Amino acid sequence: MRIVITGSHGVGKTTIMGQLLQYIKAEEVKSGFTNPSGSGDATLSKLFAGRQGYQSLPDAAIQAFENGFTISEKTSIETELWIIAKQIENETKFKDNWVADKCFIDLLAYAIFLFKDDRDLLDVLTRVAVTRMRKYDLVIYVPAGEFPIEDNGIRSLDPKFQLAIDRLIVLIMEKYKVPYERLTGNKEERFNQAIKLLR
Numbered sequence: 001m002r003i004v005i006t007g008s009h010g011v012g013k014t015t016i017m018g019q020l021l022q023y024i025k026a027e028e029v030k031s032g033f034t035n036p037s038g039s040g041d042a043t044l045s046k047l048f049a050g051r052q053g054y055q056s057l058p059d060a061a062i063q064a065f066e067n068g069f070t071i072s073e074k075t076s077i078e079t080e081l082w083i084i085a086k087q088i089e090n091e092t093k094f095k096d097n098w099v100a101d102k103c104f105i106d107l108l109a110y111a112i113f114l115f116k117d118d119r120d121l122l123d124v125l126t127r128v129a130v131t132r133m134r135k136y137d138l139v140i141y142v143p144a145g146e147f148p149i150e151d152n153g154i155r156s157l158d159p160k161f162q163l164a165i166d167r168l169i170v171l172i173m174e175k176y177k178v179p180y181e182r183l184t185g186n187k188e189e190r191f192n193q194a195i196k197l198l199r
């Protein structure tokens with residue numbers, strides 16, 4: 001199963017991803033899926049039954065930053081192409097049973113914002129992104145504007161940029177009919193909502 005958490009930068013996607021992975025791993029142990037004897041109380045939902053080994057998909061944007069690329073509202077075409085290629089590699093390499101805090105929905109939103117005048121580039125990126133985003137099993141959307149942007153030394157701190165990307169993400173999901181679930185509230189409320197979605 002492929003679970004993606006989409007939203008603009010600084011909205012708490014990575015926090016939710018970490019919480020979900022911790023929950024899934026605890027449920028696997030509780031249900032006996034990680035126990036060679038097979039004992040366990042089988043409380044894991046049918047959604048996860050027999051699907052062990054969930055992991056986080058590497059964040060292509062962070063990988064770009066670690067390789068010397070600039071990640072901001074001034075990201076270059078070369079950087080964007082590198083991130084797109086790395087996302088394809090990550091999703092292909094890990095195949096199934098992952099949770100991601102970066103996906104083709106938000107990557108396309110950034111590309112549209114940054115390169116809106118380059119129709120040829122956007123046509124190609126859109127074809128790639130739409131094909132990929134239709135393979136996601138669960139899309140969780142985290143809206144912008146609920147918390148201040150935390151400075152992690154990488155992301156932009158401009159709230160206008162954050163909100164512009166947020167609007168594009170929603171437009172993309174609606175335009176391409178991507179089913180999604182919206183999480184709101186504080187960290188605990190969001191986590192509880194996410195758990196209900198998994199069950």
